[in-house]
Amino acid sequence: METVKQTNKAPSLLQNKFLQTILLSNMLLQIGIWVRNFAILLFVAAKTNNDPYAISLISVAEFAPIFVFSFIGGTFADRWRPKRTMIWCDLLSAVSVFVVLITIHFGSWEWVYLVAFISAILSQFSQPSGMRLFKYHVPEEQLQQGMALFQSVMATFMVLGPMLGTFVYSRFGLEVSIAVMGIAFLLSAVVLLRLPKDVQEDRPPAVKGQFKQEFMEGFRYVWQSQVLRVLGLVFILAGLAVGVAQALNLFIVTERLGKSEEFLQYILMINGIAMLAGGGIVAVFAKKVPPQVLLAIGMLVGAVCTVIVGYSESVPLTLVTQFFNGLVFPCIHIGISTMILTWSHNSIVGRVNGVLNPMFIGMMVVSMSFAGVLKDAFPLTSIYAGAGVLFLLGACVLVPIMKQKAPNTAVEEQVA
Incomplete structure (x- = not known):
């Protein structure tokens, strides 16, 4: 299918349905992530009187899953259907947010770290799946332009994100901020339904040791x-x-x-x-x-x-x-x-x-x-x-x- 796509003249990049969908999804995710980041940061700082150890645990919760799950997530992303993987990751992130929100409301505030931790784990499966879809649905000669537009969305939220996150937390508090994240991830999953249907790939049936073999193949x-x-x-x-x-x-x-x-x-x-x-x-x-x-x-x-x-x-x-x-x-x-x-x-x-x-x-x-x-x-x-x-x-x-x-x-x- 890719060969047909590349031999015909590619349509305008902004007319690409995949790119429109992935950019809108990323905007929603960025809203959720920035509101979450600043809500957790400001909440933990206030709760612990700016304890450096407690604040540093936020970074640990966000970055630690990358070491453990990036290799695994990349391998599974190559095995699973990318559209389905991304939708399920956003749905599971949203569900986990609301479960943790209930736990925080009725239990201990320390559960707030789990919001960042679970989201970071799921992103290690979703992000490489998105890269695969870029490869499928954006013509080779437009890949760099597509990445530039994706980067522009990220940069926009580097400017607006801190202000948005601080405003939501200051005005509505922790629980509403975390709920905003859950809703944003839920909406992202709905938006991803617009993605083109996953391409069926002929893969041999799974055998014992195949995951380890595919895992090492990446290296x-x-x-x-x-x-x-x-x-x-x-x-x-x-x-x-x-x-x-x-x-x-x-x-x-x-x-x-x-x-x-x-x-x-x-x-x-x-x-x-x-x-x-x-x-x-x-x-x-x-x-x-x-x-x-x-x-x-x-x-x-x-x-x-x-x-x-x-x-x-x-x-x-x-x-x-x-x-x-x-x-x-x-x-x-x-x-x-x-x-x-x-x-x-x-x-x-x-x-x-x-x-x-x-x-x-x-x-x-x-x-x-x-x-x-x-x-x-x-x-x-x-x-x-x-x-x-x-x-x-x-x-x-x-x-x-x-x-x-x-x-x-x-x-x-x-x-x-």
Whole structure:
């Protein structure tokens, strides 16, 4: 079916029913996620009098499932029907939210952590399924533009999400905020019903040990592809750089700029607005720039901007730098996503995503964990210079694959 889709002239990207549906679903999910994130953060901070341990458990609940379930979720996403998987994940998330909501109302407030934990687990099955559907329903030449539009939605909520989450929690409280998340996930499941019917694939009947075999196949597939191996290394370097920079942002505001902690929200807002603009710019020029070049541009500019932010004591310079950093950040996300989709066969997209994604998140969490130790041992300027070097190394390792052409998966599928 994919071969027919690619030989005919592709319709306008915004006329693509799949993309319309997936973007609307993602908007609803982002509303639920941001309202949940800020409701839990503000509630736990108030309940524990800003206890750092209690607050850090929120991040553990959100990120820990990625290590455990990303590989498993990617493998099952390749075995199950993607549309059905996404709908069931959203439905189960909604049901779990309402169950936890009842538990919180009649029992202990600590159950609030379970909302983030269960949602994070289910997302490890839903997200790679969405990547598979991108591969099925968006023509190869429009993949990068499609990812740019997807990134623009994410960037929009990076600007609006904190304000929306804070408003809902401040006005209505924890229980209504969590209920909003449940309703948003429920509506997302309804919207996903508009997706085209899952393509029937001929798969051999399940046999003992097949899951383990398919699980390991994802690692072998990544290792045997030079492009995906390099991408894994980029994930590791970018994760280390992003983690330490994010963890110490607050000290840039208080120590380098001499501002109060509240000023951080303006930096994040400017960064989010720039990301939104950057996603739109990439969407316009996506067809003309190979994804590995796009990724290298993002890493190089990220390197320069990170070093400047670390050394700057000027508020205007820092804000302008953060704007440029946000402007090119979509290049990293869109470049990586497009490369995963382009260099992965339809049958293994979920597993490739499941192998690579934890590399970034894992290294980010590791560097965030050591950020405090680094802060005690080194000045901020040195730490941010080190993060800039990591970005630069990430750009350099892309050089050997810069001229590689994407494999013709349509031909592969036809031969298969």
